Amino acid sequence: MKTLTLLWLFLAFYSAVLAQVPWLHVDGNRIKDSIGNNITLRGVSILAPEHNNECTTCNTKSISEMLEWQADAGRGWQSRVVRLQVTCAKVSDPAQSFADIIDPYVQQAIAKGLYVIVDLHFVSNYGSGGIPQVLVMNFWKYVAPKYANTPNVLFEVYNEPINPDVWATWKSYIQPVIDTIRAVAPKNIILVGGPQWSTRVNSALANPMTGANLVYVYHIYPNQGAATTANLNTKFGTAAQTIPVMVTEFGWNDNSSYSDAVTHGTTTAWGTPFRTYMDAHPELGWIGYIFDNFWKPQYFDWSWNLMNGENQGQFMQQWFIDAQNSGQPQSGSLRAYGVSPTAINLALPPDSVGELKRATISGGPYTIIDTVLTTNYSDTGLTANTTYYYVYGNSGEVSATTDPVGFAPDLPMYLTSEAGNQVVQLNWWKTAVGATSYNVYRATAATGPYTLIASGITGTTYTDANVTNDVTYYYRVSSVATVESALGHVVEDMPSANIVFVDNTGAVATGTWNSSTSLPGYYSTNYMVDMNTGATGGKSMRYSPDLAVAGTYDVYMRWSSGTNRASNTPVDVNYSGGSSSYIINQQIDNGVWKYLGTYDFAAGTTGNVLIRNDSANGYVIADAVKFVLHPEEIPASFMKRIANNSLVIYPNPATNTIQFSGVDVNGKYITVYDLKGVRKMSVVGQQQTLDISALQPGMYFVVIHGAKTVTGSFIRN
Numbered sequence: 001m002k003t004l005t006l007l008w009l010f011l012a013f014y015s016a017v018l019a020q021v022p023w024l025h026v027d028g029n030r031i032k033d034s035i036g037n038n039i040t041l042r043g044v045s046i047l048a049p050e051h052n053n054e055c056t057t058c059n060t061k062s063i064s065e066m067l068e069w070q071a072d073a074g075r076g077w078q079s080r081v082v083r084l085q086v087t088c089a090k091v092s093d094p095a096q097s098f099a100d101i102i103d104p105y106v107q108q109a110i111a112k113g114l115y116v117i118v119d120l121h122f123v124s125n126y127g128s129g130g131i132p133q134v135l136v137m138n139f140w141k142y143v144a145p146k147y148a149n150t151p152n153v154l155f156e157v158y159n160e161p162i163n164p165d166v167w168a169t170w171k172s173y174i175q176p177v178i179d180t181i182r183a184v185a186p187k188n189i190i191l192v193g194g195p196q197w198s199t200r201v202n203s204a205l206a207n208p209m210t211g212a213n214l215v216y217v218y219h220i221y222p223n224q225g226a227a228t229t230a231n232l233n234t235k236f237g238t239a240a241q242t243i244p245v246m247v248t249e250f251g252w253n254d255n256s257s258y259s260d261a262v263t264h265g266t267t268t269a270w271g272t273p274f275r276t277y278m279d280a281h282p283e284l285g286w287i288g289y290i291f292d293n294f295w296k297p298q299y300f301d302w303s304w305n306l307m308n309g310e311n312q313g314q315f316m317q318q319w320f321i322d323a324q325n326s327g328q329p330q331s332g333s334l335r336a337y338g339v340s341p342t343a344i345n346l347a348l349p350p351d352s353v354g355e356l357k358r359a360t361i362s363g364g365p366y367t368i369i370d371t372v373l374t375t376n377y378s379d380t381g382l383t384a385n386t387t388y389y390y391v392y393g394n395s396g397e398v399s400a401t402t403d404p405v406g407f408a409p410d411l412p413m414y415l416t417s418e419a420g421n422q423v424v425q426l427n428w429w430k431t432a433v434g435a436t437s438y439n440v441y442r443a444t445a446a447t448g449p450y451t452l453i454a455s456g457i458t459g460t461t462y463t464d465a466n467v468t469n470d471v472t473y474y475y476r477v478s479s480v481a482t483v484e485s486a487l488g489h490v491v492e493d494m495p496s497a498n499i500v501f502v503d504n505t506g507a508v509a510t511g512t513w514n515s516s517t518s519l520p521g522y523y524s525t526n527y528m529v530d531m532n533t534g535a536t537g538g539k540s541m542r543y544s545p546d547l548a549v550a551g552t553y554d555v556y557m558r559w560s561s562g563t564n565r566a567s568n569t570p571v572d573v574n575y576s577g578g579s580s581s582y583i584i585n586q587q588i589d590n591g592v593w594k595y596l597g598t599y600d601f602a603a604g605t606t607g608n609v610l611i612r613n614d615s616a617n618g619y620v621i622a623d624a625v626k627f628v629l630h631p632e633e634i635p636a637s638f639m640k641r642i643a644n645n646s647l648v649i650y651p652n653p654a655t656n657t658i659q660f661s662g663v664d665v666n667g668k669y670i671t672v673y674d675l676k677g678v679r680k681m682s683v684v685g686q687q688q689t690l691d692i693s694a695l696q697p698g699m700y701f702v703v704i705h706g707a708k709t710v711t712g713s714f715i716r717n
Contacts, residue, residue: 020151020152020335021113021114021115021151021152021329021331021335021347022034022035022151022329022330022331023151023187024039024041024115024151024154024189024213024329025187025189025212025213026189026212026213026214026215026244028244029240029241029242029243029244029245029283030244030283031189031215031244031246031285033329033330033331034329034331035330035331035332035350037329037330037350038282038283038327039285039327039328039329040282040283040284040285040323040326040327041080041081041115041246041285041286041287042079042080042081042285042286042287042320042323042327043070043079043080043081043082043083043114043115043117043286043287043288044070044079044081044082044083044287044288044289044290044291044299044316045082045083045085045119045248045249045287045288045289045290045291045292046063046066046067046070046082046083046084046085046290046291046292047063047066047085047290047292047294047295048084048085048086048087048101048121049063049084049100049101049105049410049411049413050086050087050088050101050413051087051294051295052294052410052433053410053430053431053432053433054294055293055294055302057302058293058294058302059293059302059303059304060433060434061293061304061407061433061434062407062408062409062410062432062433062434062481063105063410063433064105064108064407064408064409064410064434064483064485065407065434066291066292067082067105067108067109067112067114068112068339068340068403068407069291070082070291071112071113071114071339071340071345072339072340072342072343073339073343073345073378073380074340074342074343074378074380074381075340076317076321077317077320078320078321078323078324078376078378079114079291079320080113080114080115080328080376081114081115081116081117081285081287082109082114082115082116082117083116083117083119083156083248083287084102084105084106084109084116084117084118084119085119085121085159086101086102086118086119086120086121087121087122088120088122088135088139093666093687094138094139094141094142094143094666095142095489095664095666096414096489096666097139098142098143098146098489099411099488099489099490100411100412100413100414100415100488100489101411101413102118102143103146103486104408104411104485104486106118106147106152106153107486108408109152110150110152110153111337111338112337112338112339112345113335113337113339113345113347114152115152115153115154115329116152116153116154117153117154117155117156117191117248117287118143118147118153118154118155118156119156119159119191119248120136120139120140120156120157120158120159121159122136122158122159122160122161123159123160123162123197124160124161124162125161125162125163125164126158126161126162126163126164126170126173126174127164127169127173130161130162130163131158131161133173133176133177134687135687136157136158136174136177137176137177137180138687138688140155140157140177140180140181141180141184142664142666143155144180144181144184144185144188145184145185147185147188148184148185148186148187148188150188151187153188154188154189154190154191155181155185155188155189155190155191156191156193156217156248157174157177157178157181157190157191157192157193158174158177158193159193159198160193160197160198160219161173161174161193161194161195161198162195162196162197163195163196164195165195165196165200166195167194167195167200167203167204167206167207168207170194170195170200171207171209174192174209175209175210178190178192178209178210178211178214179210179211182211182212186212187213188213189213189214189215190211190213190214190215191215191216191217191246191248192204192209192214192215192216192217193216193217193219194216194217197219198217198218198219198248198249199218199219199220199224199235201216201217201218201235201236201239201240201243201245202236202238202239204216204239204243205239205242205243208243214244215244215245215246215285216239216243216244216245216246217245217246217247217248218235218236218245218246218247218248219247219248219249219250220232220235220236220247220249220250221249221250221251221252221262221263221265221297222252222262222263222264222265222270223261223262223263223264226269226270226273227270227271227273227274227277228273229277232274232277236284237277237281237284240281240283240284241283244283245283245284246284246285246286246287247278247284247285247286247287248286248287249287249289250274250286250287250288250289251263251288251289251290251297251312252264252265252266252267252270252271252297252311252312253265253296253297253298253307253310253311253312254266254267254309254310254311255307255311258296258297258298258301258307258311259296259297260296263296263297266310267309267310267311267312267315268310271312271315272315275315275319279323282326282327288312288316297312298313299312299313299316299317300313324374324376325374325375325376328347328375328376329347330347330348330349330350330375331347331349332349332350333349333395333396333398334346334347334348334349334390334391334392334395334396334398335347335398336388336390336398336399336400337400338400338401338402338403339403340402340403341382341383341384341385341402341403341404341405342380342381342382342383342384342402343378343379343380343382343402344378344379344382344388344400344402345376345377345378345379346376346377346378346379346390346392347375347376348372348374348375348376348377348392349392349393349395350375353373353393354371354392354393354394355368355370355371355392355393356368356369356370356371356372356377356390356391356392357369357390357391357392358379358388358389358390359388359389359390360386360387360388360389361389362389362397362399363389363397364389366389366391372392382402383402384402384403384404384405385401385402385403385404385405386401386402387399387400387401388400388401388402404482404483405482406481406482406483407434407481407482407483408434408479408481408483408484408485408486409432409433409434409435409436409479409480409481409483409485410432410433410434410435410479410485411432411478411479411485411486411488412428412429412432412435412438412460412477412478412479412488413428413429413430413432413488413520414428414429414520414521414591415427415428415475415476415477415488415489415491416428416491416521416523416591417475417491417492417493418493418501418523418524419493419494419495419496419499420495420496420499420500420501421469421495421496421497421499422465422467422468422469422495422497423463423464423465423467423495424463424464424467424473424475424493424495425461425462425463425464425524426440426461426462426463426464426475426477426491427460427461427522427523427524427525428460428461428477428488429460429517429520430460430517430520431460432479432485434479434481435479435480435481435485436458436480436481437455437456437457437458437479437480438457438458438460438462438477438478438479438480439452439454439455439457439477439478439480439484440452440453440454440455440457440462440464440475440476440477441453441475441476441477441478441487442464442473442474442475443473443474443475444471444472444473444474445474446474446490446492448474450474450476450487453466455480461524461525462477467495468495469495469496469497470494470495470496471494471495472492472493472494472705473492473493473494473495474490474491474492475490475491475492475493476488476489476490476491492668492669492705493669494669494705496628498628498629499626499627499628499629500545500546500547500626500627500628501523501624501625501626501627502543502544502545502609502624502625502626502627503523503524503623503624504526504527504528504541504622504623504624505524505525506543507528507541507542507543507544507622507625508541508542508544509528509539509540509541509542510538510539510540510541510542511530511533511538511539511540511613512531512539513528513529513530513531513539513541513622514528514529514531515527515528515529516528516529518560519560519561519562519590520560520590520591521558521559521560521561521590521591521592522558522559522560522591522623522624523558523623523624524624527559527560527621527622527623527624528541528621528622528623529619529620529621529622530613530616530619530620530622531619532564532618532619532620533613534566534613534614534615534616534617534618534620535615537612537613537614537615537616538613538614539612539613539620540610540611540612540613541610541611541622542608542609542610543608543609543610543611543624543625544605544606544607544608545601545605545607545608545625545627546604546605547601547602547603547604547605547607547627548603549603549629550576550600550601550602550603551600551601551629552598552599552600552601552629553598553599553600553601553627553628553629554595554597554598554627554628554680554681554682555573555595555596555597555598555599555609555625555626555627555628556593556594556595556596556625556626556627556628556682557571557584557593557594557596557609557611557623557624557625557626558591558592558593558594558623558624558625558626559584559586559589559590559594559621559622559623560590560591560621560623561586561587561588561589561590561591561621562586562587562590562619563587564618564619565586565587565618565619565620565621566585566586566587566613566616566617566618566619566620567585567586567587567617567618568583568584568585568615568616568617569583569584569585569586569611569612569613569616569620569621570582570583570584570611570612570613570614570615570616571583571584571596571609571610571611571612572609572610572612573596573597573599573609574607574608574609574610575599575600575601575607576599576600576601576602576606576607577600580596580597580599582596582597586618586619586620586621587618592683593626593682593683594683595680595681595682595683595694596609596694597694598680601627609625628682647660647661647662647663647702647704647710647711647712648660648661648662648712649702649712649713649714652714652715653714653715653716653717654692654714654715654716654717655693655716655717656691656692656693657689657690657691657692657693658689658690658692658714659688659689660685660688660689660690660704661688663704663710664688665685665688665690665704666685666687666688668685668704668705669682669683669685669704669705670682670683670685670690670702670703670704670705671702671703671705672690672692672695672700672701672702672703673700673701673702673703674698674699674700674701680695680700681694681695685704692714692716695716696716697716697717698715698716699713699714699715699716700713700714700715700716701713702714
């Protein structure tokens with residue numbers, strides 16, 4: 001058996017302590033390092049991890065490999081900043097995003113001595129008819145405090161808002177988000193875009209946001225016109241003489257397979273004059289788009305060959321080489337970072353001279369490897385998984401270890417669990433890029449320790465049958481290749497003899513339904529789709545449980561939501577003595593068990609849930625239905641705990657929704673009981689809001705299961 005909790009905590013601590021880079025701050029229109037030097041941040045964007053398994057024409061690489069490449073001088077790259085794009089296309093839970101697609105890669109970048117921009121990569125209208133402010137706010141409420149003491153991390157608060165194209169409206173939307181970040185993370189630089197795909201820095205000049213350490217963002221591609229001094233001054237250059245500006249997206253390609261109407265351009269006509277302008281304006285930092293072979297305009301072709309000629313890849317690589325010692329952050333001591341199996345990057349103290357020496361034993365003997373007069377040095381041609389020791393001039397000794405051979409695969413995403421009678425089933429979405437197998441870890445407390453219970457799993461599901469009913473278990477899954485990934489987010493579940501699932505494979509179909517795995521959030525291996533035939537109607541899926549005992553059951557259904565789903569899916573619950581009908585909005589509530597009601601069922605298979613597509617206004621999803629035999633009363637021990645914690649529920653009384661404060665409910669199981677102890681709802685917490693519109697008026701008790709069980713109560717009007 002293997003326990004990893006202490007190992008992962010040690011690695012995170014080790015990275016944070018030994019890979020510190022100088023804090024950055026804003027002074028006037030410049031970004032400066034901790035000793036007051038003007039700096040120019042230069043780096044690349046990498047692909048959003050959420051989308052790394054989507055390209056059908058590409059040879060894929062793991063995010064870890066992309067991170068290593070872009071900083072590896074042995075491969076010809078000298079980037080010192082990486083922009084991590086965080087999309088929310090498939091999951092909006094910040095805790096899950098943080099664990100699966102943010103922090104593992106941020107920690108890798110930190111260990112390599114890089115600055116990393118966490119970019120909330122919305123490309124959308126904002127506010128009414130677009131991205132709600134609460135979604136942006138909740139993301140940064142969760143993520144920002146995690147990096148408040150980490151100088152490597154910058155926050156790009158909203159990638160590309162589009163409309164309304166009114167700066168005052170945008171300011172009223174994003175200023176509270178900035179204030180929220182600044183309250184919990186006072187030192188990290190915040191990068192602020194603007195309407196029309198982040199092209200409104202002139203509006204920021206006229207009416208800036210309030211707050212310290214803010215830098216305004218501009219995105220530019222060839223569709224915005226020639227890269228002349230006059231045009232670039234008009235776009236952002238003139239504003240950058242007064243306010244801090246950073247170009248966090250730009251790029252071009254001539255090849256039509258790797259560009260589009262926005263990004264089509266040539267190195268000769270656009271790339272070269274753009275570089276000339278940017279080199280002449282060191283107050284403008286920049287992030288090239290994109291170190292990838294999938295999203296346009298990429299540096300590499302689909303087979304990971306660096307593109308050249310009138311395409312940007314080779315040109316950008318040379319630009320990084322030429323600028324590697326220009327405007328780089330400095331600190332008062334020698335620093336070393338392992339970046340690949342064969343390379344270590346060193347940051348040298350300012351104004352120091354002498355011989356750079358290396359040893360494989362602490363204290364030497366040392367070998368002179370160079371006489372260096374630059375701020376950055378890359379030591380290449382080294383041996384994998386080996387610790388090297390360096391001294392420079394009169395500096396003290398520092399060490400760094402080269403990476404092992406191989407790359408960690410992407411983490412498994414969107415882990416879900418379903419508990420049954422003496423069993424817990426785990427599912428995760430699609431194959432993680434680079435993974436050859438998966439490991440499953442389990443604990444009996446959310447904080448661990450986590451023990452390896454299964455390895456060598458080649459599918460995307462695992463059934464744990466070695467569990468005891470009415471005990472809560474916590475699970476995490478890693479991906480494995482030659483190197484094991486970090487552990488993904490935590491899911492918890494409690495097996496019970498009183499739960500019966502009916503998946504779509506056990507349902508009876510009327511009409512033709514197609515199976516799909518296009519979006520995550522489904523139960524087991526897939527879900528069924530009616531192919532948007534609601535106008536004709538006549539299709540249905542009937543879910544009939546085989547119930548061991550007659551009794552009162554809570555009924556739930558689950559689906560994979562999306563904007564093309566029906567918002568009026570008809571669902572019938574047929575129970576002993578009657579039937580109830582519901583209209584379900586399948587555009588929301590992705591991957592959660594939605595409570596339908598509590599009904600009496602006879603033993604056997606006479607009861608059922610019928611999902612229909614009659615008059616549905618979009619795709620109808622038929623996934624799974626759950627029946628839970630509820631307890632007759634709340635245990636006395638629970639009643640004693642009511643209100644004996646920090647949980648606050650408001651408004652109270654409430655009408656349709658309640659809010660939670662004092663406790664983070666994201667990803668935690670929330671159970672609602674009535675005064676008789678009948679369980680009325682059981683859901684996984686999302687955001688900090690719970691829809692209670694299905695409940696009858698009255699008083700209810702709430703139990704939130706986590707590392708510590710907390711309880712509360714509310715009244716529904």
